[in-house]
Amino acid sequence: MDERRLARVRENLSKRDLAQMLVVDPISIKWLCGYYTEPYERFLALYVPAQGAPTLFANQLFPDPSGCGARIVSFSDTDDPVAFVTETCTREQPLGVDKALMARWLVPLMESGAASGFVLASDAVDGARSIKDAREQDLMRAASATNDQAMAWLVKQIAPGVTERTIADALLGEYRRLGAEGHSFSPIVSFGDHGADPHHEPDDTAFVPGDVVLFDVGCRQEDYCSDMTRTFFTAEPTDHQRAVYETVRRANEAAEKIVRPGVTFAEIDLTARRTIEDAGWGPYFTHRLGHQIGLVDHEPGDVSASHDEPVQPGQCFSIEPGIYLPGDMGVRIEDLLIVTETGCEILNHYPHDLVVL
Template identity: 70%
Template structure:
């Protein structure tokens, strides 16, 4: 159990007027305790609260089928499949105080807790954990660097797979083996491999589309290594680009690099987004940049706190997020260039080192 992380969550809860929270997100439980299991339909929860002397108090609720959670919290409450966990949870709560509930607490358990009047009120408390996870400590930052380094290396492998007749699905399905060869444990999300006009679909799912020389190729991929995620996008040419294709590409590249250049503590997420968006709009491609600029990342590929024109919170040292402008002209061209950055005391560290330059693959 990480006492410093528990304390940070408790302080965040107190700023919301809460003194107890039921954490049910398995990844957040791992973040706070070092214990991980996937509960599926069974109940798993961690109570984070203060005792009568204002000291941190933690209680883990686990089915006996789960791996042993001894030591993960100050108190362990176990139960069988035939037991109802709701009364066990209610018995540990302060029924006279509101309870912060996790966004992953399903109605199957939340509604019975409400019916039992286990707390005076129920409020969404996920921000308390999300805000703690948002700022990475030095160890987490190093793990993010290593995962991104692996992703950089995997991009070389991906580019080398492009050849006449190969399908998107064939390349995507082979990536897991390369990640494992490089030391990662798996994907951080399903890889995107797009040929030709498919690149104009930002979330295209690899299919049987066959590559033909001259197609543009987009790879949006990430691995999970030692629990932390990477995420990067690069777009390649496979023949000399037309003036139109190159204009689109260079506009996206300038938007990416301009946004990265302004990242520093105090600058808002909205300002970062708008820096990239204005470059794309000024070039006449505004309607074709159809998504936010980025998302936070860490133990999961997409974590709360987006990089968008409506997010006015200033960035903080240790936060890690993507910068991924794109232009998607249906039936014609799609380009995205994505890096991850970590906010530093006076700017940011770009975690990806794979070139932004327009590259024609030699086939």
């Protein structure tokens, strides 16, 4: 059990007047106590009380959880795990639950009277996970360094006739050659006007010289994720294409420049958005500016106009403005950064300069 992380979760629960919580997200359980398994349809949960050792509820089919620092309650497929949780909870107190708790478990828990009430308390864990410690920051740097190398490999794959899918499929092998375990999300490879679809899925479209090429890729390395987008030209860009690209680049760099503790996520989003709006392409920047990232590619806490909280040292998130012109082209430039005590550290070192391959 990581006592520092546990203490941060308990502090967050205390701020919400909660003395107990049931954590069921397998990634959060691993983050807290080092134990991981994918439960699929079976029940897995970590009960966190205000004081004393947490309790891990684990099916006997799961890998041995001993050594995780929690009291272990094991059960078989014929047992009712809800009964064990009910016996453990303090009935006179409300119970915090996380967003991953399925209704098939939550409703019986509510009917059993396991607690005096049930409160969505995912933010108690999400908020603690949001602040990366020194070790986590090093792992984020390493994953992004690998992603920089992968981007250099990707641009070398562009050749007449190669398909989006061919490059996307080959990327996994390159990540593993570089020391990563795999993708942090399905890679996006877009040729030509496919770049106007922010979440285009690679298909059998073949590259034609002159296409604008967009790569949005990330790897998972030692459990931590990277994420980066770069857009390239394969012929001398027109004035229109150059203007679109340079507007996105300015938006990216302007937003990154203002990141420091105390600045709100909304202000960061607005800085990039104003740059694009002032250039006349505001309606074509169709998504939030970014998302937090760590053990999963998209962690709670987005960089958007609706997120008024100030950023804090140790938080890691993306800055990814884009302009998407249907039937024409799309440009996105994305970096990850870590908030420092005085500003921020950009994790990606692959350049932003307009490049003709």
